């Protein structure tokens with residue numbers, strides 16, 4: 001049962017965020033975030049979608065045991081996205097499910113968020129959610145996504161979560177190459193919205209083979225770009241995972257054609 005939260009909602013909270021320093025507090029913050037998001041966004045109840053996500057989560061959670069299972073929630077958000085907060089919930093947007101090509105891509109999405117949890121990345125929320133506690137609904141979702149981009153999803157964390165996600169999917173019996181079709185979905189969405197650098201990275205990366213005395217500048221711009229966006233370009237992420245799979249890189253020819 002939901003009870004009135006008497007500690008919620010003051011600017012004083014934001015000015016003096018209470019440190020979240022134990023697992024029980026992580027769970028409390030997770031329950032608070034879930035209540036706020038579910039109260040603002042409709043939750044998908046369409047049986048096929050729910051079953052698809054629950055089945056994938058069940059297979060992945062079984063391989064994570066004895067770790068506590070994580071629970072997916074589908075929010076009626078149009079942007080194809082997924083994120084994890086503190087506690088036990090993973091959030092997927094209906095927009096992502098609508099565009100996802102196959103169950104393997106959904107599984108990889110869930111496994112990636114599970115990896116953030118299992119690698120301890122969600123601990124980076126500690127003490128920070130108090131900053132957004134006075135917000136409501138969509139503002140909370142936007143704030144949490146922004147926090148995740150800046151603190152949770154650094155390029156190193158993203159690469160580690162990608163690798164662990166692929167390993168978990170393989171352990172759960174999924175086809176790895178099909179899992180990586182998620183990146184095709186993300187690429188299409190980014191290109192449709194003009195976010196070319198999100199797909200290919202900064203222009204300088206394309207010419208980084210010409211190192212010379214300007215190489216340091218390209219490297220610096222690349223570093224800044226990655227830390228600004230918080231993750232590697234979509235193509236680079238997929239290439240790394242294809243290499244992990246030992247599969248041929250089938251995207252390079254397309255990259256040259258699009259560029």
Ligand SMILES: [Zn+2]
Pocket residue numbers: 112116153158161
């Ligand atoms: Zn991530």
